[in-house]
Amino acid sequence: MGKKLIIILYIALFPSAVVAKEADLLNVIPNMKDGQEEDMDGRLSKKSKKILNQIYREQKRRNKENSKKVRYNIDHMSNPTVNLDGYDTISGEGRFDIKIKKPGRKLEKKYSLYNKAYNSMLDAQYEVAIFYYETILKKNYKDEYALVGLALAYHHLGDIMLAKKFYSKAIDYYPNNLVAINNFLILIGKESPKESLDELLKVDKVFSNNHVLKAQISYLYAKQEKFEDSIKYIDEALAVSKNNAIYLYNKAVVLDYQGENIEARKIYKYLLNLKSVETVGISTDQIKSRLDNMGT
Numbered sequence: 001m002g003k004k005l006i007i008i009l010y011i012a013l014f015p016s017a018v019v020a021k022e023a024d025l026l027n028v029i030p031n032m033k034d035g036q037e038e039d040m041d042g043r044l045s046k047k048s049k050k051i052l053n054q055i056y057r058e059q060k061r062r063n064k065e066n067s068k069k070v071r072y073n074i075d076h077m078s079n080p081t082v083n084l085d086g087y088d089t090i091s092g093e094g095r096f097d098i099k100i101k102k103p104g105r106k107l108e109k110k111y112s113l114y115n116k117a118y119n120s121m122l123d124a125q126y127e128v129a130i131f132y133y134e135t136i137l138k139k140n141y142k143d144e145y146a147l148v149g150l151a152l153a154y155h156h157l158g159d160i161m162l163a164k165k166f167y168s169k170a171i172d173y174y175p176n177n178l179v180a181i182n183n184f185l186i187l188i189g190k191e192s193p194k195e196s197l198d199e200l201l202k203v204d205k206v207f208s209n210n211h212v213l214k215a216q217i218s219y220l221y222a223k224q225e226k227f228e229d230s231i232k233y234i235d236e237a238l239a240v241s242k243n244n245a246i247y248l249y250n251k252a253v254v255l256d257y258q259g260e261n262i263e264a265r266k267i268y269k270y271l272l273n274l275k276s277v278e279t280v281g282i283s284t285d286q287i288k289s290r291l292d293n294m295g296t
Contacts (some may be wrong), residue, residue, distance in 0.1 A: 044192045044199065051168050051184060052199045058175040059206040088212055110136065117149055126153040146172050151180065160187060182212040189216050194221050211240035215247055222250070227258050249282050253290070259293055 044052075117132035136146040150255045151166035164187050170180035184201070188196045197220045204213055218233035234251045238244060252267035268287050 027215070044188065044195045047168060047201070048164070048188055048191060048197070052170055052188065052203065054171065054175060055181055055184075056203050056206060059203070062176070062212075063206055113156065114145060117146075121149070121156075124156070126156045129153045142173050144170065144177065147173070148177060148180050151183065155183060155187075160190070163187065164191075178210075182210070185213055186217055189220055191222050196220065209240055211237040211247075214240070215244075215250075218254075219250065222254050222257075225257075227254050230254050231258075243274075245271060245282060249287070256290065256294065265291065265294060 023128070024067065024123060071082065113132050113136050117129045120126070120129035120132065130150060133146040133150040136143050137150070140146075145164050147170040151163050154160075154166065155163035156194050164184065167180045167184040167187070170177055171184060174180065185200060188199070200213060200217050200220070204210070204217060207213055214233045214237040218237060219229045221227070221230035221233065231251065231254055234247055234254065238247050238251070241247065248267050248271055252264045252271070255261075255264035255267070271282070271287055272284055
């Protein structure tokens with residue numbers, strides 16, 4: 001006798017923009033330019049250390065799980081025979097019935113709020129976005145996208161304490177959300193450049209392909225004038241995120257500090273030809289000014 005499987009699809013215009021993307025990362029590493037200096041003698045708060053340890057433990061756990069999966073796949077490939085004795089099997093013709101449903105009014109309202117919040121972020125209307133995200137959180141205080149979105153909005157507004165608060169909440173509930181993790185790591189670097197470096201190096205051991213983390217480590221080394229280490233980590237970041245304009249700019253500035261004018265000049269000139277430069281927070285005037293200071 002044939003088996004019948006009913007699949008119900010809910011049609012929902014779930015905005016892809018709501019999903020946290022790499023484009024939502026803020027100040028991946030600050031530009032190496034004159035500006036507000038961090039307090040080099042600042043201390044990390046207990047809450048910050050707790051979240052860093054949580055990130056470290058979660059990534060270490062995931063690495064262990066992935067290692068087990070790799071070993072299982074290798075073992076399975078070497079012995080692919082599967083014994084089906086004792087398993088129930090389906091005989092006869094199978095048939096799929098697909099029913100399509102529209103989302104309920106509550107779900108439609110939620111998606112509408114997501115879209116309004118995201119569009120407000122795009123228009124730099126961060127206070128408006130905060131209103132929409134907070135409205136979502138009143139119904140579900142653990143909503144992943146609202147928590148991260150709220151943190152991003154406060155981050156854009158320069159309210160570091162509230163940004164950190166909501167990044168921390170997002171990481172508490174969703175320890176694998178990379179946007180929350182990466183932006184939190186950036187804030188940690190500003191909170192305590194010296195103390196956070198050791199913590200970030202520890203996280204880097206289990207988070208080997210996180211280019212944002214590597215770029216932040218590079219920046220912190222540069223702040224301590226450890227330029228060789230800074231170049232090492234920015235190169236590792238660029239190996240993962242190729243042609244990242246901010247990373248390239250910062251590498252050029254570090255080379256400039258080291259007196260490696262020829263290499264720095266090459267990167268500056270390359271960046272002047274990139275159309276994306278102005279959109280990532282580096283103006284062509286900045287680059288031309290640095291070239292002028294080098295005597296070109």
